[in-house]
Amino acid sequence: PLREAWFKEAVVYQIYPRSFQDSNGDGIGDLRGILSRLDYLKALGVDAVWLSPIYDSPMDDMGYDIRDYRAVLAEFGTLDDFDALVAGLHERGMRLIMDLVVNHTSDEHEWFQQALADPDSPYRDYYFFREGEPDAAPNNWTSFFSGSAWRWFEEAGAWALHLFSSKQMDLNWENAALRTEIVEMVRWWRERGVDGFRLDVINYISKTPGLPPGNPLIGRLIGFTGMEHYFHGPRLHEHLKQLRAEAFDDPDCVAIGETPGIGPQMGKLLVGDDRGELDMIFNFEHLENPGRTRFDDYRYDLGYLKRYYTRWQAEYGDGYWMSLFFDNHDNPRFVSKVDPRPEHRVAVAKLLATVQFTLRGTPFLYQGQEVGAANQGFTMLDQLRDVESHNLAAELTASGVAPAEIFARVLAGTRDHTRVPMAWDATGGFTTGVPWIAGDGSHVEVNVALQEGDLDSVLEWHRALIALRRSSRALVYGETITERSSRRVWRYRRRAGAEEFLVALNLSDRVARLRAPGPGWMLERASGPGTGPLAPYEARVWRSSAG
Ligand code: ISL
Ligand code: CA
Structure with missing residues (x-):
């Protein structure tokens, strides 16, 4: 449900x-x-x-x-x-x-500052600190913002993990x-x-x-x-x-x-x-x-x-x-x-x-x-x-x-x-x-x-x-039913109870043929001509007159 x-x-x-x-x-x-x-x-x-x-x-x-x-x-x-x-x-x-x-x-967060200053601080375990040598990072993980995911802190003689920038220190959720x-x-x-x-x-x-x-x-x-x-x-x-x-x-x-x-x-x-x-x-x-x-x-x-x-x-x-x-x-x-x-x-x-x-x-x-x-x-x-x-x-x-x-x-x-x-x-x-x-x-x-x-x-x-969506239960909660269409067209319906919409989209930069919807459909919106074939990238939305 x-x-x-x-x-x-x-x-x-x-x-x-x-x-x-x-x-x-x-x-x-x-x-x-x-x-x-x-x-x-x-x-x-x-x-x-x-x-x-x-x-x-x-x-x-x-x-x-x-x-x-x-x-x-x-x-x-x-x-x-x-x-x-x-x-x-x-x-x-x-x-x-x-x-x-x-x-x-941030490395400027008070937790990190305290952790850095004192290895016995309770905040030390809030992060991933690893003591070691400046030329050997604890592992080979890389940062999303280039380079190693480890930063060396000379004053602490330790590395700390940062998956993002070198000022974004990863928190240890095990704590x-x-x-x-x-x-x-x-x-x-x-x-x-x-x-x-x-x-x-x-x-x-x-x-x-x-x-x-x-x-x-x-x-x-x-x-x-x-x-x-x-x-x-x-x-x-x-x-x-x-x-x-x-x-x-x-x-x-x-x-x-x-x-x-x-x-x-x-x-x-x-x-x-x-x-x-x-x-x-x-x-x-x-x-x-x-x-x-x-x-x-x-x-x-x-x-x-x-x-x-x-x-x-x-x-x-x-x-x-x-x-x-x-x-x-x-x-x-x-x-x-x-x-x-x-x-x-x-x-x-x-x-x-x-x-x-x-x-x-x-x-x-x-x-x-x-x-x-x-x-x-x-x-x-x-x-x-x-x-x-x-x-x-x-x-x-x-x-x-x-x-x-x-x-x-x-x-x-x-x-x-x-x-x-x-x-x-x-x-x-x-x-x-x-x-x-x-x-x-x-x-x-x-x-x-x-x-x-x-x-x-x-x-x-x-x-x-947005106004159309707001006025319609089908567009929010309705099921999505994909219809058959040519490769360059995307066509689907949204339906809840008696209310139903049909959407056809031209996914290409060329005119695309369109199988005309049946007589029960009324055009609600079109970003192009709205009749005949679909213009490049045209979007059309119809509403079922039954609903
Ligand atoms: O840039 C990325 C990796 O190539 C993206 O994966 C992106 O960093 C990722 O989606 C995470 O983004 C979020 O966290 C980042 C921050 O820079 C982004 O602005 C944020 O949306 C770190 O907090
Ligand atoms: Ca301002």
Whole structure:
């Protein structure tokens, strides 16, 4: 039986606080800025906001390196501003989902500082310290941000583990006191009115005891060595059950796991209704065509997306719930991956939105996606701010790759494509000062103000589809029935009781023949001509007149 929940009916909007809205002219987005844009989000049809980290942080990885879990970064505002934001959201009937980063802390976190200063400190065991020699790392694990996953601390005569940047120290979840601290911290935010959490790399928290060496063959295959010892570790499910039971034992508190490396099949173990762990996960298998990585420059084949969702919509059935997303702060714009040509941008953006709002699952929009924002035309490394991009460039340089090739790879995958300021109007509208990271000027043509009220715009397409989804039980809870179609067309129905919708999508950049739906179907929306064959990337939605 299908369990109903607010977050299954919701549209979630991810805000990258640093780049959404600046309120005081320092060029950095902040909480007061977000507060000033809540009416915009409400009018778009957003039900919940997911805030990327706003905690106190030295910002080595843009806030995913937390120094103090119970404080707001001064650049973003204060706890009072945070409370005002929660109140502003709740007044408008919207909810707040916080980012929770508990696989690691900043090396500047007090726990780590104490652990470093005193080997007998109780905090020493909160992390993975290994005493030794500076020329021999404890194992061969590599960091996701290039190089070894171990950092040498001369003052302590010891190594410490960091799967991400050298300032993001992995926490040791084997330690029960640490787990209790995390539970208490989460409850503290719950008491401030937070409605749910997005748990950063939460599938990495349990590591194989003893941290054995990674298999170099697996390492070569996936590009990171050691991952088999923590991407689905021995106590992962136990730790998640503890979090659910002790920190968010409330069916209304949504828990979304960010789980790189976990495919949809394994994901069922994390989100099954009977598991008592998470409500949804983000897995990433649909974001690249098989055999490709984020740093490859290639045209994404939408035929793969059709196969992927056709399979997983059927396999997830009633007992599991999917997240539906294309853009986030860790990836380039999906619209550019599908077709980078400007003349196709609008049609592709509408097609992707149609997928998100008519399949079964919770749609997550990332800021700017609703106006069809595309990748940025960066021309040199100096324009980038992301630690991952710079580390990768340094690593490739050290291994002798030519500068032009290095830049091409970084440009294909840099996370900064989605971290540039939100485009509110032709002047930008993000800040009155100098933004902390500059976009490529495309905001002059692609922005909110230009599209508001223009019924052909990407923004109004989003608004209309969100409204349609909201008005329909079939589009939220209905089963997904895939219809036969040619290779270049994707065609499915959504049905609940007597209510039924039919969706047809042209996955190609050429006109595609379409078997006309029977007389019982009324056209509800079309992103192209709406009759005859499908225009390139056209999306059409019909409603059954029986329902
Ligand atoms: O960049 C990656 C590896 O190539 C991604 O897998 C990414 O790092 C991964 O999805 C984890 O992302 C999350 O945790 C990171 C942080 O940098 C990302 O912004 C965050 O979303 C470490 O906290
Ligand atoms: Ca500011």
